[in-house]
Amino acid sequence: MxxxxxxxxxxxxxxxxxxxxxxxxxxxxxxxxxxxxxxxxxxxxxxxxxxxxxxxxxxxxxxxxxxxxxxxxxxxxxxxxxxxxxxxxxxxxxxxxxxxxxxxxxxxxxxxxxxxxxxxxxxxxxxxxxxxxxxxxxxxxxxxxxxxxxxxxxxxxxxxxxxxxxxxxxxxxxxxxxxxxxxxxxxxxxxxxxxxxxxxARKIDKAEAHLNLELPADQVLRHINGLSPSPGAWVIIGPQGAAFRLKLLKAEISPESGVPATVLDDRLLLACGTQAIRPLVVQREGKGPMALADFLRGTSIQPGSMVR
Structure with a gap:
């Protein structure tokens, strides 16, 4: 034809x-x-x-x-x-x-x-x-x-x-x-x-990529998965004055719980509205995607830190 x-x-x-x-x-x-x-x-x-x-x-x-x-x-x-x-x-x-x-x-x-x-x-x-x-x-x-x-x-x-x-x-x-x-x-x-x-299926708005960790973990995970790799769902993390945007490109649900939008351990477990998510692949601004273990070798995020 x-x-x-x-x-x-x-x-x-x-x-x-x-x-x-x-x-x-x-x-x-x-x-x-x-x-x-x-x-x-x-x-x-x-x-x-x-x-x-x-x-x-x-x-x-x-x-x-x-x-x-x-x-x-x-x-x-x-x-x-x-x-x-x-x-x-x-x-x-x-x-x-x-x-x-x-x-x-x-x-x-x-x-x-x-x-x-x-x-x-x-x-x-x-x-x-x-x-x-x-x-x-x-x-x-x-x-x-x-x-x-x-x-x-x-x-x-x-x-x-x-x-x-x-x-x-x-x-x-x-x-x-x-x-x-x-x-x-x-x-x-x-x-x-x-x-x-x-x-x-309306076009993805970049503003949608900012994660809301007040939501249940299953909704947060779907948001991460749906926006991976582009534009990439993200949070702001790090101490005042040195905070940065971190994209979460792959994650899994964990049964732990805590105050939503806080870091629960030294391996970046993030509390959600219910349960928590563990990032598996992340991307910092200006860098390529990397496994969580590689990211944590060069960056220390303390338990109890707030995420926004």
Missing amino acids: RVIFMGTPGFSVPPLAEILSQGHEVVAVYTQPPRPAGRGMGVRKSAVQSFAESHGLTVRHPASLKTEAEQAEFAALRPDVAIVVAYGLLLPQAILDAPVQGCLNIHASLLPRWRGAAPIQRAIMAGDPETGVSIMRMEAGLDTGPVCLSERVPIEASTTASELHDTLSAMGASLIGKALTMLSEGSLHCTPQPEAGVTY
Whole structure:
């Protein structure tokens, strides 16, 4: 099939690789333009652009798809289908209508739960027992189109957003390969989403990353897991005048209890509203992630210290 692929972050790369491995003709790859990133703010290509160029694919990165000229260029590619995975731009109706077989989206949730920008993080933070991937036929609404295929995966108490991201990316690649085979055979059928159970995964606000240790430990742990590794849940710790921000990237629940938001021992056990959490992987400002034992070799946090 003649495929236009539309995606931007690393999550989108395995599906593109799967489409190529099946022998489909990827006539163009649409992705977000290169942008300043990293400490030096150097201009960086998206993960999809880097992968596409390394495979000799035509890459386009328009700032908008709303102009008639961009829509005409898109239609001139004569796509059978467009595959959209975390692209980052809304598709106008003219773009949705251009491919003969329409546009299919890989969405990282079990629709209609967690429509929107941050389904992986929100599923973990809400304590969902499972999530998955949905292949959806796109329409004008936000993730409202009929679902063609889906697959489920459990969310364990220790699952981080990074781990779930990789699992769902691979799952999405497998499912879109199956969907394209069925589409080419005329056997792909899609079912309208039910009205019951709709939730919205709003974009993660950096202010949400500040941990509230007054909450029960299970909620605190879900918050840590859902925001790991980025933006990373954090606390302010250390003595007055020398306090610093510390990200908690992985942790576990401990049955001990104490005054919430205090350090309970010399291995950084943090009291919560109920029970406590033990950080396992942390990150200090300006440094990389490190195991708790490595962090404590160079930093002494006294029992009884307040955390905020």
